[in-house]
Amino acid sequence: MTGLPEPRTRAQRLADTLARLQEFTADAWVATASARGGEPYLVPLTLAWLRDRIVLASDGPTRTMTNLAATGTARLSLGTTRDVVMIDAELEESFPVTDAPAWVADGYAGATDWDPRETGNTYVYLVLRPTRIQAWREVNEIPDRTLMRNGTWLS
Amino acid sequence: MTGLPEPRTRAQRLADTLARLQEFTADAWVATASARGGEPYLVPLTLAWLRDRIVLASDGPTRTMTNLAATGTARLSLGTTRDVVMIDAELEESFPVTDAPAWVADGYAGATDWDPRETGNTYVYLVLRPTRIQAWREVNEIPDRTLMRNGTWLS
Numbered sequence: 001m002t003g004l005p006e007p008r009t010r011a012q013r014l015a016d017t018l019a020r021l022q023e024f025t026a027d028a029w030v031a032t033a034s035a036r037g038g039e040p041y042l043v044p045l046t047l048a049w050l051r052d053r054i055v056l057a058s059d060g061p062t063r064t065m066t067n068l069a070a071t072g073t074a075r076l077s078l079g080t081t082r083d084v085v086m087i088d089a090e091l092e093e094s095f096p097v098t099d100a101p102a103w104v105a106d107g108y109a110g111a112t113d114w115d116p117r118e119t120g121n122t123y124v125y126l127v128l129r130p131t132r133i134q135a136w137r138e139v140n141e142i143p144d145r146t147l148m149r150n151g152t153w154l155s
Numbered sequence: 156m157t158g159l160p161e162p163r164t165r166a167q168r169l170a171d172t173l174a175r176l177q178e179f180t181a182d183a184w185v186a187t188a189s190a191r192g193g194e195p196y197l198v199p200l201t202l203a204w205l206r207d208r209i210v211l212a213s214d215g216p217t218r219t220m221t222n223l224a225a226t227g228t229a230r231l232s233l234g235t236t237r238d239v240v241m242i243d244a245e246l247e248e249s250f251p252v253t254d255a256p257a258w259v260a261d262g263y264a265g266a267t268d269w270d271p272r273e274t275g276n277t278y279v280y281l282v283l284r285p286t287r288i289q290a291w292r293e294v295n296e297i298p299d300r301t302l303m304r305n306g307t308w309l310s
């Protein structure tokens with residue numbers, strides 16, 4: 001436990017977290033699970049942070065989509081294992097790539113390095129509402145790691 | 156899809172994957188799920204690759220341990236979202252830190268930057284047997300990404 005940098009303030013963690021979410025080509029590890037039997041699934045997906053929502057694009061039907069449709073729940077991480085942003089989220093809406101509102105489709109294309117509309121008609125946008133967001137680097141940042149709880153940013 | 160490096164050969168992916176597993180302080184994202192309701196859980200944990208097994212240490216009782224005890228199944232990723240090693244694994248054995256065989260306890264301490272035995276008596280080693288290992292970087296490496304299937308390395 002020696003030699004660790006001082007833990008960041010909450011304000012700094014919030015700023016770092018928002019910066020990470022808004023990075024061009026932010027990628028997340030997206031964990032979901034089957035509704036029965038608890039079979040975990042995990043994939044990397046490119047994320048857009050739009051209107052305080054996480055927007056993913058998945059080439060359907062995928063296990064991520066099937067799991068989300070059945071359970072409504074995902075847990076996502078961004079960053080590295082020693083500079084973690086961890087997000088619990090609920091599926092709010094999904095849109096076929098051929099019939100998505102502009103804020104989703106144009107927003108996703110603008111926030112990432114690719115546009116699912118150019119790739120095929122089978123993609124689906126998944127709009128997730130974060131319910132809890134935590135951010136920590138090393139063990140000395142475990143306290144105060146919760147930045148959002150029940151969908152509300154903590155002050 | 157332009158500008159991607161040539162996909163690696165299977166032999167190169169295998170070598171890269173083993174090197175990653177054997178890295179000092181290799182960290183994995185470990186996804187598990189509740190047996191009922193499919194609630195996903197995801198945490199970063201330091202991994203040791205010993206005797207072709209993944210050994211983790213968790214400060215019990217954790218949700219990862221509870222989920223693994225109930226479902227027996229985890230999915231782990233190493234590396235980055237654009238240089239992925241993805242592992243499906245089954246819980247084979249678990250040992251309290253106070254009563255673990257030397258190959259696990261000494262092996263874990265030697266392969267990582269910490270020794271759970273020095274941290275507290277509540278840690279548990281989790282020994283996972285990989286059943287499937289996949290490795291890919293970009294989309295052009297999706298074909299041939301499976302290096303192990305049903306617990307057997309593919310040749």
